[in-house]
Amino acid sequence: MRLAVYPGTFDPITRGHTDIVSRSLSIFDRLIVAVAPNPRKGALLSIEERVELAKIATKDFANVEVESFNGLLVEYVRQRGAHAIIRGLRAVSDFEHEFQMALLNRKLDERLETVFLMPSEEYSYLTSSIVKELALFGGELEAFLIPEVAKRLREKYGHETR
Ligand code: PNS
Numbered sequence: 001m002r003l004a005v006y007p008g009t010f011d012p013i014t015r016g017h018t019d020i021v022s023r024s025l026s027i028f029d030r031l032i033v034a035v036a037p038n039p040r041k042g043a044l045l046s047i048e049e050r051v052e053l054a055k056i057a058t059k060d061f062a063n064v065e066v067e068s069f070n071g072l073l074v075e076y077v078r079q080r081g082a083h084a085i086i087r088g089l090r091a092v093s094d095f096e097h098e099f100q101m102a103l104l105n106r107k108l109d110e111r112l113e114t115v116f117l118m119p120s121e122e123y124s125y126l127t128s129s130i131v132k133e134l135a136l137f138g139g140e141l142e143a144f145l146i147p148e149v150a151k152r153l154r155e156k157y158g159h160e161t162r
């Protein structure tokens with residue numbers, strides 16, 4: 001059974017993320033969506049909310065677990081006995097940071113591979129940050145987020161009208 005870990009801040013999980021989950025499952029038998037607290041990023045949603053929403057967003061996929069982790073990703077991946085880290089790569093602008101992280105993680109554990117997957121082009125510009133900005137100003141969210149996540153974001157910004 002090939003197990004991969006898909007780590008991220010997931011603040012919140014978007015349709016771009018679930019597209020990557022789906023693609024990962026065509027390569028790996030099992031996937032753990034691993035939600036990092038990432039306090040430096042100043043998340044809108046609590047870690048518990050991010051895990052809860054990621055569980056809802058991935059409930060229709062077999063062989064996907066969602067959990068949070070603390071500390072170094074490589075240690076978590078090792079502890080879970082996973083074979084690879086999955087990262088979504090949207091555009092050239094993602095590349096430099098992802099390249100640094102992948103090489104750093106490999107330096108920390110040389111057996112660990114990072115697998116980059118490209119989302120469907122309709123999500124290639126999508127980030128959790130731009131979705132939050134859209135939510136802040138009351139924009140339509142359903143093209144980017146599943147309804148439960150869209151609702152939670154509207155509530156956060158006081159735009160819950162339906
Ligand atoms: O969704 P993001 O914010 O791009 O995810 C970044 C994440 C959580 C994968 C990265 O910050 C991470 O791996 N954090 C755990 C701490 C760690 O291992 N840092 C060293 C690698 S940069």
